[in-house]
Amino acid sequence: GVDPRPIPGYVGYVPGNARLSIPALRLADGRAGVGNGAKDVTLLPAPIAATASWDTGLLLSFGEVLGNEEWRKGTNVSLAPSIDVVRVPEWGRTFESYGEDPYFNGQMAIAEILGIQSQGPIANANMYLTMNQENNRFKEDSIVDRRTLHEIYLPPFESAIEEGHVGTVMCAYVKTNGSYSCENPYLLTTLLRKQLDFQGWVMSDWDATHSTVASAKAGLDQEMPGAKYYGAAMKEAIASGQLSTATLDEHVRRILVTMFRFGLFDKEQTGSWNSYVRTPEHAAFSLKAAEQGTVLLKNADGLLPLSDGESIAVIGAAGGAKPKASGGGSSGMIAPYVITPVEGIRKRLAGHAQVSYADGSDRAKAAEVAKAAKVAIVFVNTDDSEGRDRPNLELPNHQDELVEAVAAANPNTIVVLNTGGPVLMPWIDKIGGLIEAWYPGQEDGNAIAAILYGDVNPSGKLPLTFPRTAAEIPTNTVAQWPGVNGSSTYSEKLDVGYRWYDAHHVQPLFPFGYGLSYTTFKLSRVRVTPAKIAGGDSTANVRVDLQVKNTGKREGAEVIQVYVEQPQKNGEPPRLLRAFTKVDLEAGQSKSVTLNLNPRSFSIYDPELEAWKMPSGRYEILVGTSSRDLPLQRDVEVTDHQMHN
Numbered sequence: 001g002v003d004p005r006p007i008p009g010y011v012g013y014v015p016g017n018a019r020l021s022i023p024a025l026r027l028a029d030g031r032a033g034v035g036n037g038a039k040d041v042t043l044l045p046a047p048i049a050a051t052a053s054w055d056t057g058l059l060l061s062f063g064e065v066l067g068n069e070e071w072r073k074g075t076n077v078s079l080a081p082s083i084d085v086v087r088v089p090e091w092g093r094t095f096e097s098y099g100e101d102p103y104f105n106g107q108m109a110i111a112e113i114l115g116i117q118s119q120g121p122i123a124n125a126n127m128y129l130t131m132n133q134e135n136n137r138f139k140e141d142s143i144v145d146r147r148t149l150h151e152i153y154l155p156p157f158e159s160a161i162e163e164g165h166v167g168t169v170m171c172a173y174v175k176t177n178g179s180y181s182c183e184n185p186y187l188l189t190t191l192l193r194k195q196l197d198f199q200g201w202v203m204s205d206w207d208a209t210h211s212t213v214a215s216a217k218a219g220l221d222q223e224m225p226g227a228k229y230y231g232a233a234m235k236e237a238i239a240s241g242q243l244s245t246a247t248l249d250e251h252v253r254r255i256l257v258t259m260f261r262f263g264l265f266d267k268e269q270t271g272s273w274n275s276y277v278r279t280p281e282h283a284a285f286s287l288k289a290a291e292q293g294t295v296l297l298k299n300a301d302g303l304l305p306l307s308d309g310e311s312i313a314v315i316g317a318a319g320g321a322k323p324k325a326s327g328g329g330s331s332g333m334i335a336p337y338v339i340t341p342v343e344g345i346r347k348r349l350a351g352h353a354q355v356s357y358a359d360g361s362d363r364a365k366a367a368e369v370a371k372a373a374k375v376a377i378v379f380v381n382t383d384d385s386e387g388r389d390r391p392n393l394e395l396p397n398h399q400d401e402l403v404e405a406v407a408a409a410n411p412n413t414i415v416v417l418n419t420g421g422p423v424l425m426p427w428i429d430k431i432g433g434l435i436e437a438w439y440p441g442q443e444d445g446n447a448i449a450a451i452l453y454g455d456v457n458p459s460g461k462l463p464l465t466f467p468r469t470a471a472e473i474p475t476n477t478v479a480q481w482p483g484v485n486g487s488s489t490y491s492e493k494l495d496v497g498y499r500w501y502d503a504h505h506v507q508p509l510f511p512f513g514y515g516l517s518y519t520t521f522k523l524s525r526v527r528v529t530p531a532k533i534a535g536g537d538s539t540a541n542v543r544v545d546l547q548v549k550n551t552g553k554r555e556g557a558e559v560i561q562v563y564v565e566q567p568q569k570n571g572e573p574p575r576l577l578r579a580f581t582k583v584d585l586e587a588g589q590s591k592s593v594t595l596n597l598n599p600r601s602f603s604i605y606d607p608e609l610e611a612w613k614m615p616s617g618r619y620e621i622l623v624g625t626s627s628r629d630l631p632l633q634r635d636v637e638v639t640d641h642q643m644h645n
């Protein structure tokens with residue numbers, strides 16, 4: 001790479017070569033739309049909100065909108081998506097990522113990458129690998145065993161490469177087992193090239209390159225954003241024989257072949273950084289994505305949806321004075337506008353009921369405003385950003401006290417969370433309704449109004465666990481996070497996210513996969529076929545068929561989730577998500593649903609064999625609508641097999 005700074009806008013710029021007709025590379029950030037200060041772009045909801053839809057079709061469209069705007073801005077490499085598994089709930093970049101399950105993240109990655117790349121830009125799977133915390137991120141060393149790497153942290157990248165056909169991968173700031181990601185031969189060559197057969201190119205995260213020879217030999221193709229190690233220093237390393245021209249050629253080949261593969265030598269790209277790229281269709285999509293990703297967590301006595309005639313008090317900075325539509329850091333954006341919640345609610349009510357507002361800075365005033373209305377809605381938020389983890393899981397700025405004060409003043413209190421991830425909610429029993437709206441993008445207020453008034457029936461589900469207490473989380477020792485002497489020890493091993501809660505019999509506040517609706521659903525008639533598969537059969541396919549019925553009075557959508565309970569002979573966590581699908585149903589409607597399991601659904605990674613294997617035994621197939629609501633169960637037997645070589 002060459003220093004991007006002469007070119008305004010793009011966060012990365014590699015000049016072309018006119019003599020050889022090689023086009024320039026223009027790289028831009030943006031996980032919720034085009035970032036780096038770009039104007040006239042669409043601010044989408046944060047990725048964690050989009051994935052809370054549990055709808056891969058929505059992620060495909062998300063990628064299309066993002067990729068389309070990037071391309072029309074002149075970007076040909078889009079630095080999205082961010083697909084690391086959320087290991088630490090305080091992680092400052094949780095909002096930019098997808099969630100805590102490797103399979104889930106992989107499915108979302110495939111969809112978003114296909115969407116981005118369908119519009120012209122080459123996508124970028126980041127951040128590779130074990131980029132799981134911001135604290136000490138330029139030096140942190142993740143100490144993690146190989147089985148855990150394969151079963152938890154690698155699968156999203158595997159899916160991105162094998163099924164998403166992603167063109168580039170970004171190596172991360174951190175170290176894995178003593179070696180920086182961008183000069184780690186095990187990560188860059190053994191896993192990425194040999195095991196996953198990645199054909200695209202690897203670029204470093206910004207200033208994450210630490211060496212010339214070691215990086216080039218380990219498999220780093222491109223230093224970004226400058227040429228500190230891959231410019232003159234590389235010429236010298238070749239001249240002195242420390243590096244072969246064959247190694248250099250291989251790096252160049254990977255970059256050029258990928259550029260050819262994506263048509264960068266053929267396609268004409270007319271847009272520039274100043275192009276106006278947002279459209280009404282993209283705004284409509286931003287609204288839809290925010291609505292689909294909103295998760296209804298509590299609805300005591302059917303308090304929600306609200307009816308138009310009731311007076312409303314909107315409380316909290318995020319409710320009006322300071323809407324929290326996006327997170328900070330390199331995915332931060334210039335929003336064309338943000339509809340605040342109080343604006344959205346006023347517009348929705350169109351004068352049918354009174355809407356008052358208090359920003360919450362004065363608690364007594366907020367309680368007074370709340371008391372005067374039929375229903376009080378408190379908006380609380382975290383200010384998550386790249387570069388720093390949250391210090392703990394508590395809401396900042398005394399917002400717990402604000403909720404307590406409002407709930408004491410009004411029995412019909414609803415809390416809306418604008419957070420990048422889980423928070424503790426000591427007041428949970430004192431409120432009537434709870435909604436996780438994440439960082440919802442430019443249509444914030446319109447989306448929350450549609451949910452509150454039932455114009456849209458909520459159908460989002462949590463892509464990560466919400467703990468009950470600060471101690472009841474998988475990474476609850478300092479050795480695990482933020483680490484001791486620069487090392488974070490992944491001693492929880494496979495017990496990441498809901499796996500830990502299940503393995504330790506800990507009841508979370510809200511489990512992975514959880515989310516309510518204004519209607520009700522019933523699952524029935526589950527059939528799993530065949531009931532027996534051979535341990536060595538790499539083509540085995542197990543079908544899960546069932547019926548799902550909307551048993552309520554309004555249309556809605558339910559997410560069917562299939563978990564496999566392992567025989568647990570080798571220390572594996574009890575249950576793993578292995579398939580899911582979202583189904584739209586009219587009131588009273590039934591549909592048949594089919595999901596498929598494959599050999600990987602029954603496999604564990606054996607670090608001694610350096611291969612996946614299917615332990616024989618009885619596997620329970622659990623079907624339901626959250627990781628803790630799995631009423632339908634069947635088994636599949638994996639039989640012993642002879643190894644044939």
Ligand code: BGC
Pocket residue numbers: 011029079126205206330
């Ligand atoms: C971030 C990357 C980003 C890059 C360029 C880094 O600090 O970790 O996600 O793509 O900056 O802005």
